[in-house]
Amino acid sequence: MTPENEPPQRCPIDPLAAVRGPADPACDVFLTGTVFLDIVFTGLDSAPVRGTESWARGMGSSPGGVANMATALARLGLRTSLAAAFGDDKYGEYCWETLERGEGIDLSRSRTPAGWHSPVTVSMAYEGERTMVSHGHEAPPPAAEPTAGSVPEARSAVASLAPDRPQEWIADAAGAGVLLFADTGWDESGRWELAALSDLAHCEAFLPNAAEALRYTRTDDPRAAAHALAERVPLAVVTMGADGAYGVDARTGESAHVPAIVVDALDTTGAGDVFMAGFVTGSLAGWPLADRLALAGLTASLSVREFGGSLSAPGWAEIEAWWRHAQALTPAGAAPEGHPLVERYAFLAGLLPAATAAGPRRRAVPTLGFRG
Template identity: 85%
Template sequence: MIDPLARVRTPADPACDVYLTGAVFLDIIFTGLDSAPVRGTESWARGMGSSPGGVANMATALARLGLHTSLAAAFGDDKYGEYCWETLERGEGIDLSRSRTPPGWHSPVTVSMAYEGERTMVSHGHEAPPPGPEPAAASVPETRSAVVSLAPDRPQEWIAKASAAGSLVFADTGWDESGRWDLAALPDLAHCEAFLPNAAEAVRYTRTDDPRAAAHALAELVPLAVVTMGADGAYGVDARTGETAHVPAIVVEALDTTGAGDVFMAGFVTGSLAGWPLADRLALAGLTASLSVQEFGGSLSAPGWNEIETWWRNAQALTPPRGAESGGASGAESGAEGEGPSLVERYAFLTGLLPAAGEPWPRRRAVPTLGFRG
């Protein structure tokens, strides 16, 4: 497996690259629906898959990109939880030493229905019982980085501790159901290295009318601000250097968009820890997200380096560079004006990272059942 941090690792570095905590769901995904379910009728889906979900989406995406990942989470004391634990620990190599299985607590479940490029979800679950005197989330390992999801008026004490210990904290957020969209309600933002909201969230939080303007406003609060813009790609601002970058999205036919934002975050964290230019980080993040939506599920759809290498070989064969003089196009304002670099030029940084084609690394994918009897 490729180690994207091989060039920057030293013997004194922590064993953990990324730490995260959250809830693990069992996801059941239906695809191939012609429309949303209609009240009083039965709908048949042409495809179905099951996989770990929730924070497992992010953890799996990080691990498949070669980062040493530690997850602190509650797993259900049932067959669903057993399946999720085995899939993440044995199948993906994720460190679950800080995770737990509360006795008698059942796994939360989400049913996702994908149609017309959108998805509708129904979830059920109960909050996990509180842990013992030393909460798993408070026992943060020595780690290069941490990934968090910020929610209004819900500060998490461990974030400040991780940041103070030298961890780079990467954060996203969700929809503010209160409608206040007040950045002051996200006090942990002060401890974050990077903030990656989507365009709808970013413009509301900053009271702007443009995602790029929102990114620049957020860069006054965090060193790195990235706004994801769906089909328009992503725009980032590095407040330390003044660097900006826009990388267009790779247009694909999406089977299931579950977890695409988590996979984007994983790609950006990987490039950031490796010390890449901002545009290359956004490019890897967008590429991994585009590859993930072509498979079932949010966690087991995440690509590894073999899938990236296969895409890169095909991209070079189908879209040769416009001219050798264009080079790798790692410029600060990639694609911001004019035609911008070609696809091959934009992703030329992969050439020095990916190996020659070899045996594909076996990856689990979401399947209709939790496991066939064998």
């Protein structure tokens, strides 16, 4: 637990410094959703077998659910506001303290429903895959999710779209000039109809994964799916796992593909949320499409090297360390700019000289709330 007198960690870099003005809103990104407690087991040799006991070589716990993205955004220096439901228990207390005091996330619009316990997800990682088991109940009213007119003034917001479930705050936020970045989940109905995602019409960008994009567009190639989605939304990005990401800007006609960075993955929980955080950051900073995809892919790759979803998110200090390592990979006698990684991520050079370590980052730990 963070000591009572310890301030939240502050990001050493403001990626939006060049575009900020005195009349800008205090909030860069607004999110809403439910916070889970994530418990992750890694180092399993195989899937658990019925009637047997399996031992994992690694374990971590951290805030999950919408906390994954909120933490990733805050660690990249964006002023983040979260409206979420937290459990009225020790798990919820741990998650609240970790996000508000540990990460500096604004929770003034969040709440703790009396007598409501924290949703919990247990994730088991093995053979490059993961299996998850979750338990929880819907938070009782009044809902933590915002209503029309209750969204704070913000540069942007992230929305999770669900078929045939419009959210009135999305249209309200878009009408107020808030840029909406959207993702979606698996369509349990099996219909996969874009028309069912009615709030997509209010969004600046849509970032599904390849499996979702192919089903929604009835295409057989992620790039074709991205172009089809760009007919419905200004920015379409399809994430392709180990194959990287492909994006299309419908306004300019620009398209870009950025390969994934290969790392030894420990836990992939929350990697998609971290990707979204990187893309939002580059978008608000006004970067070219390829640079936005590159930062998003880099942050997602760095996150899977640690336990957990939220606390595995990298900050600029971790990005700087990776950048120094990439530059050191240049063959002897060759110009540094000749290495593919250095060429692709050269846009980082203007940001990273100002980076200074903000102290050791919180990481997922195998027990909750070590006693100080």
